[in-house]
Amino acid sequence: DIQLTQSPSSLSASVGDRVTITCRASQSLSIYLNWYQQKPGKAPNLLIYAESNLQSGVPSRFSGSGSGTDFTLTISSLQPEDFATYYCQQTYSIPLTFGGGTKVEIK
Amino acid sequence: QVQLVESGGGVVQPGRSLRLSCAASGITFSSYGMHWVRQVPGKGLEWVAVISYDGSNEYYADSVKGRFTISRDNSKNTLYLQMNSLRGDDTAVYYCAGTSLGYPDYYFRYGVDVWGQGTTVTVSS
Numbered sequence: 001d002i003q004l005t006q007s008p009s010s011l012s013a014s015v016g017d018r019v020t021i022t023c024r025a026s027q028s029l030s031i032y033l034n035w036y037q038q039k040p041g042k043a044p045n046l047l048i049y050a051e052s053n054l055q056s057g058v059p060s061r062f063s064g065s066g067s068g069t070d071f072t073l074t075i076s077s078l079q080p081e082d083f084a085t086y087y088c089q090q091t092y093s094i095p096l097t098f099g100g101g102t103k104v105e106i107k
Numbered sequence: 108q109v110q111l112v113e114s115g116g117g118v119v120q121p122g123r124s125l126r127l128s129c130a131a132s133g134i135t136f137s138s139y140g141m142h143w144v145r146q147v148p149g150k151g152l153e154w155v156a157v158i159s160y161d162g163s164n165e166y167y168a169d170s171v172k173g174r175f176t177i178s179r180d181n182s183k184n185t186l187y188l189q190m191n192s193l194r195g196d197d198t199a200v201y202y203c204a205g206t207s208l209g210y211p212d213y214y215f216r217y218g219v220d221v222w223g224q225g226t227t228v229t230v231s232s
Contacts, residue, residue, distance in 0.1 A: 001169070034218035036152075043202055043222035044144075044152065050217055087152055091216050094166045096142075096154040 140214025
């Protein structure tokens with residue numbers, strides 16, 4: 001199974017900050033890495049699919065990039081509604097797997 | 108509007124069975140690859156199973172293979188998860204989720220963009 005390691009596991013940031021979350025895979029995923037946002041008590045919400053494609057309706061301050069095994073989610077200017085937990089997911093091979101999550105908290 | 112509504116969760120004893128349902132509306136259900144994803148409260152997400160848009164292909168996490176079966180009835184716009192031989196570590200919130208991204212052949216490649224609200228399964232004696 002492909003393992004995904006997210007870092008950091010948590011971070012504190014202020015509104016307006018640029019935030020970067022990384023996801024490292026145990027083997028190459030080509031482009032098949034997705035990012036989700038989850039708020040407490042809610043279902044996850046797809047932000048980025050296939051490494052860098054912004055899901056419809058997601059603000060453009062979210063972006064994704066990567067290169068085979070190392071992927072990055074960037075929030076260019078953190079907004080109050082962005083405080084949440086973020087998960088990466090690989091869809092390169094079965095079984096599909098998620099990273100452990102990154103909790104973004106208010107500084 | 109787009110909606111996935113899960114039902115069938117509850118408290119069940121270890122070793123028993125439970126069937127979850129997920130009713131879809133506002134989408135062309137027969138064009139959606141559908142998943143079950145679970146989450147222990149306070150913990151991370153765990154993918155459980157996926158089924159292709161026409162039900163011809165299905166895949167499972169190792170932790171549920173041989174015990175759980177995903178299925179769908181496109182005439183009823185409904186997804187199912189039959190869970191047998193339940194264990195304590197199956198206790199979680201179960202989400203139904205789907206996507207038409209990548210239809211038809213890449214039905215699980217591009218993430219999942221429609222989610223239900225989740226139904227709670229508690230396995231306890």
